[in-house]
Amino acid sequence: MTTRTRGHRLDVLAKAPDPDVVVIGGGINGISVYRELALQGLRVVLAEAQDYCAGASGALSRMIHGGLRYMENGEFDLVREALRERDLLLRNAPHFVAPLATTVPVFEYLSGIGNAPLRFVGLSRKPSRRGAAVLKLGLTFYDIFTRKSRMVPTHRFAGKARTARDWPDLNPKVKCSATYYDAWITHPERLGLEMIRDLEATCPDAVAVNYLAAEGTDGDALLLRDRIGGREFRLRPKLVVNATGAWIDLTNRRVANLVDAPGAGALPRMIGGTKGSHLIVRNPRLLKALGDQMIYYENQEGRVCILFPYFGNVLIGSTDIKVDTPEGVHCETDERAYMLQSLRFVFPDIEITPDQILYTFSGVRPLTNAAAATTGQIPRDHHCRFVPEEAGLPFPVMCMIGGKWTTFRGFGEIAADQALERLGGRRRVSTDRLAIGGGRDFPPAGPARERWIADLAAATGIGAHRARALAERYGSAARRLADDFVAAGDRPLAADPGYGTAEIRHLIRAEHVEALEDLICRRTSLAISGELSADLLDELLALLSEERGWTAERAADERARTLERLAALHDVTEDMLRARNETTRAAG
Structure with a gap:
C-alpha cells in the first residue's frame, strides 16, 4: 500500500484549496462520512484537531450492539438499524x-x-x-x-x-x-484508521490529516492550522461537515469566529x-x-x-x-x-x-x-442538522448529531446522501458490503482462521505465536506486513517481545503517528491492556524520536506530556509504570 507522508498530504491541501467538502472531526462518524463521500468521487478533506478517534470514538465500551435497553424509550428503528x-x-x-x-x-x-x-x-x-x-x-x-x-x-x-x-x-x-x-471489537481506533488507509490507496482526491485544527473563517475561506508544523491553509469548500461529536457547538462557534463572543447569535445549541x-x-x-x-x-x-x-x-x-x-x-x-x-x-x-x-x-x-428527566431518556438516535443561514457563514455547515459507534457506517451514509443532495451529486458506491482494511479476505474465527494463521507462520518463518499476534492486529494485511518486517530485520522489543522494532517503525511511518500517545493508546493496545511499563514507554519514545528526528529536549518534552495525560485521563502514573518494570522483568 502506498504511504503518503504528512508533508505530502499538507502539500495536497496547499495545491488544491477548493475541495468539495471539508469534514471537521476525525472520530468514527467523521471518518465514515469522509469515506462515503470520497468513494462517490468527491474531493474531500478530513481535518482532525487531535488524533483520529482520540475522543469519544476511542472511549467506547468496546461493544458492537443493537442497544437492548433503547427499546424502552421506543427507539425500535435505532435498534433495528444497529x-x-x-x-x-x-x-x-x-x-x-x-x-x-x-x-x-x-x-x-x-x-x-x-x-x-x-x-x-x-x-x-x-x-x-x-x-x-x-x-x-x-x-x-x-x-x-x-x-x-x-x-x-x-x-x-x-x-x-x-x-x-x-x-x-x-x-x-x-x-x-x-x-x-x-459483538465486541478489539481495536476500534485501528478500524477507523484502516478506513482512512483504504482511501489513501484508492481515492487520490481524498486527504486526511490529524492535528489539523479549524481556526475560523476569513472572507470566503475556512482557516486550518497544522498543529505540528504551524502551516496555515485557506480552503474554500462547497460544504463543511461538522463531525466533532461532543464538540459540535464549540466547533460551530469557532468556525463562525464567535469563540470569544458573549452570545452565539444565530447558532443554536445542538449537543447535550x-x-x-x-x-x-x-x-x-x-x-x-x-x-x-x-x-x-x-x-x-x-x-x-x-x-x-x-x-x-x-x-x-x-x-x-x-x-x-x-x-x-x-x-x-x-x-x-x-x-x-x-x-x-x-x-x-x-x-x-x-x-x-x-x-x-x-x-x-x-x-x-434534549429536555429529559434522566440521562437514559435522552434519544440515542442520529440525524443531520444545518447551521442556520442567519449565522452568515460563507459555506453551508452540516452537523452530525448523535450516533452510536455501532451505527457509524449507516450514519455516514445518511450524512453523505444529504451532502450529495445539497451538492447536486449522486451515490455510485455502497459501503454496506465493503470490507474494511485487514477484514478483506480474512476468514472468520474457527478452523479456517487457524489454518490461515498456521500458513502465515510457515510461509514467513515467524512462529505461531507471532503469526497469531499479527493476524489479530492486522487481519489479512498481516501476510504482507510479516514479509516486510522479516525483510527489515525485525527484532522483538526489549521491554515487550510481543512487538517488534520493524512493526513499530511501520506504525510510525505509515499510520499518521505524530505523538507518543498516538502509538501507545490508539495504534496499539499497550496502554489499555496494562502492558505499558516505564521501560517500554522509553523504548517506544526512542524509536519515535529517531524516526521523527527529535532532539533530546523535544523527546523529554514528549515524555513529560505523555505521562501527564496518562495520569490525568487514564489514572496511569509514572510510579505505576515503574512498578510494572519489575513485574515484566520478573516474568522473563
Missing part, C-alpha cells in the same frame, strides 16, 4: 469484530413490567429493574429484527439451578438468566452529551468467573452496567452522567466507586482492590440537546 450494522461489521471487519455471548442475571420475574410501558410513552422518569418478562420481550424483538440476516445464535433462558451451575460466583439471589449474542467512564481491572478470579462471556447487569436502581474479558483483563462500565463540556473528562472517584459497588451486587464475593485497576477511560456521548 443490529443490521452489527451484522455488517461482523462480515466486513472479522479481524476486529466478533460475536460475544452475553448473559443477563435476572433477580425478579415480573419487575419492570409496569414501568417499561410507562417509560415507553414518557410517563415514567425513573429507571427500574427489568424482570424476566420484560427481558424476554426485548430479546424476542432482538431475534425478530435479525431473522433475515442472522449472524449470531438466538437467545435462550436458563433457570435458577442451571444458572447457579454455570455461574457459581453470581449472587445467589439470581432467579434465572438469559443469554443472547451481540453524557459522560461514560470505564475501568480495566486485573483480577484473576473475576476473569475466570466470566469465561469468554459478557455479563450485562443492572445495579439496584436499574442502571445497566457491563463487564467482559478484554486483552486478558476485565472491562467494567459504564456511567451515564450529564456534562456541560467535553474537555478533559476523566473517571472520577465516585464513578469508580459506583461501578465497583454495582459489581459487588452481582459478584458479592469478588473484591477489586485499588492496585488491580490498571486503566480508566471516559468519553462524552454526543447526544442531541
Whole structure:
C-alpha cells in the first residue's frame, strides 16, 4: 500500500484549496462520512484537531450492539438499524469484530413490567429493574429484527439451578438468566484508521490529516492550522461537515469566529452529551468467573452496567452522567466507586482492590440537546442538522448529531446522501458490503482462521505465536506486513517481545503517528491492556524520536506530556509504570 507522508498530504491541501467538502472531526462518524463521500468521487478533506478517534470514538465500551435497553424509550428503528450494522461489521471487519455471548442475571420475574410501558410513552422518569418478562420481550424483538440476516445464535433462558451451575460466583439471589449474542471489537481506533488507509490507496482526491485544527473563517475561506508544523491553509469548500461529536457547538462557534463572543447569535445549541467512564481491572478470579462471556447487569436502581474479558483483563462500565463540556473528562472517584459497588451486587464475593485497576477511560456521548428527566431518556438516535443561514457563514455547515459507534457506517451514509443532495451529486458506491482494511479476505474465527494463521507462520518463518499476534492486529494485511518486517530485520522489543522494532517503525511511518500517545493508546493496545511499563514507554519514545528526528529536549518534552495525560485521563502514573518494570522483568 502506498504511504503518503504528512508533508505530502499538507502539500495536497496547499495545491488544491477548493475541495468539495471539508469534514471537521476525525472520530468514527467523521471518518465514515469522509469515506462515503470520497468513494462517490468527491474531493474531500478530513481535518482532525487531535488524533483520529482520540475522543469519544476511542472511549467506547468496546461493544458492537443493537442497544437492548433503547427499546424502552421506543427507539425500535435505532435498534433495528444497529443490529443490521452489527451484522455488517461482523462480515466486513472479522479481524476486529466478533460475536460475544452475553448473559443477563435476572433477580425478579415480573419487575419492570409496569414501568417499561410507562417509560415507553414518557410517563415514567425513573429507571427500574427489568424482570424476566420484560427481558424476554426485548430479546424476542432482538431475534425478530435479525431473522433475515442472522449472524449470531438466538437467545435462550436458563433457570435458577442451571444458572447457579454455570455461574457459581453470581449472587445467589439470581432467579434465572438469559443469554443472547451481540459483538465486541478489539481495536476500534485501528478500524477507523484502516478506513482512512483504504482511501489513501484508492481515492487520490481524498486527504486526511490529524492535528489539523479549524481556526475560523476569513472572507470566503475556512482557516486550518497544522498543529505540528504551524502551516496555515485557506480552503474554500462547497460544504463543511461538522463531525466533532461532543464538540459540535464549540466547533460551530469557532468556525463562525464567535469563540470569544458573549452570545452565539444565530447558532443554536445542538449537543447535550453524557459522560461514560470505564475501568480495566486485573483480577484473576473475576476473569475466570466470566469465561469468554459478557455479563450485562443492572445495579439496584436499574442502571445497566457491563463487564467482559478484554486483552486478558476485565472491562467494567459504564456511567451515564450529564456534562456541560467535553474537555478533559476523566473517571472520577465516585464513578469508580459506583461501578465497583454495582459489581459487588452481582459478584458479592469478588473484591477489586485499588492496585488491580490498571486503566480508566471516559468519553462524552454526543447526544442531541434534549429536555429529559434522566440521562437514559435522552434519544440515542442520529440525524443531520444545518447551521442556520442567519449565522452568515460563507459555506453551508452540516452537523452530525448523535450516533452510536455501532451505527457509524449507516450514519455516514445518511450524512453523505444529504451532502450529495445539497451538492447536486449522486451515490455510485455502497459501503454496506465493503470490507474494511485487514477484514478483506480474512476468514472468520474457527478452523479456517487457524489454518490461515498456521500458513502465515510457515510461509514467513515467524512462529505461531507471532503469526497469531499479527493476524489479530492486522487481519489479512498481516501476510504482507510479516514479509516486510522479516525483510527489515525485525527484532522483538526489549521491554515487550510481543512487538517488534520493524512493526513499530511501520506504525510510525505509515499510520499518521505524530505523538507518543498516538502509538501507545490508539495504534496499539499497550496502554489499555496494562502492558505499558516505564521501560517500554522509553523504548517506544526512542524509536519515535529517531524516526521523527527529535532532539533530546523535544523527546523529554514528549515524555513529560505523555505521562501527564496518562495520569490525568487514564489514572496511569509514572510510579505505576515503574512498578510494572519489575513485574515484566520478573516474568522473563
